[in-house]
Amino acid sequence: MDKGLTGEMKIVEEPRKPLAMHPKKFAMWLFMATVMMLFASLTSAYIVREAEGNWLYFELPSLFYYTSVVIVVSSITMQLAYFAAKKDQVERIKSMLVITALLGLLFLVGQFMAWGQLVRDSIYLVGNPSGSFLYVLTGLHGLHIISAVVFLLITLNSAFKLRTNSRNMAQIEMCTTYWHFLGALWIYLFIFLTINR
Numbered sequence: 001m002d003k004g005l006t007g008e009m010k011i012v013e014e015p016r017k018p019l020a021m022h023p024k025k026f027a028m029w030l031f032m033a034t035v036m037m038l039f040a041s042l043t044s045a046y047i048v049r050e051a052e053g054n055w056l057y058f059e060l061p062s063l064f065y066y067t068s069v070v071i072v073v074s075s076i077t078m079q080l081a082y083f084a085a086k087k088d089q090v091e092r093i094k095s096m097l098v099i100t101a102l103l104g105l106l107f108l109v110g111q112f113m114a115w116g117q118l119v120r121d122s123i124y125l126v127g128n129p130s131g132s133f134l135y136v137l138t139g140l141h142g143l144h145i146i147s148a149v150v151f152l153l154i155t156l157n158s159a160f161k162l163r164t165n166s167r168n169m170a171q172i173e174m175c176t177t178y179w180h181f182l183g184a185l186w187i188y189l190f191i192f193l194t195i196n197r
Contacts, residue, residue: 056128061114074103
């Protein structure tokens with residue numbers, strides 16, 4: 001091989017593309033990580049406080065079982081709305097988002113009624129720490145569900161204005177991710193509270 005050629009051979013690497021994420025998606029993931037840390041710290045505090053004694057043991061409201069089914073079904077309808085958006089099925093997007101929002105509201109009503117069951121069993125926010133933790137955990141989760149229902153309604157409005165389709169998936173993708181996250185969070189809380197009775 002010619003010495004002139006070998007001396008000038010260079011390996012040229014293509015420049016690496018930076019990892020990019022939609023800024024709103026990044027903010028949402030950051031927010032969900034914060035929420036996860038909040039609930040992880042609360043459930044850890046629950047375990048520590050329970051070990052200290054003076055802990056009232058009681059049955060969870062039976063409505064929690066029904067609301068758990070509602071939140072799982074709502075995740076299915078939310079996923080169906082997402083699939084419909086990928087296929088540009090506008091009417092199906094709307095109907096699945098409406099059903100998901102209604103199931104979200106049903107979940108909230110069920111949780112509120114479960115609090116009524118607690119009051120009838122003389123379990124209050126102020127009193128024994130076990131009751132206080134239950135109200136705080138379910139109440140904070142309920143507040144996040146309210147924010148998710150608002151997000152759902154905004155996404156539904158976009159669907160009615162024909163802004164949600166296979167070429168514009170960011171909003172419905174974020175809404176779906178957040179809804180599944182809150183559904184999984186409730187199942188975690190429900191199992192945690194059932195085990196730590």
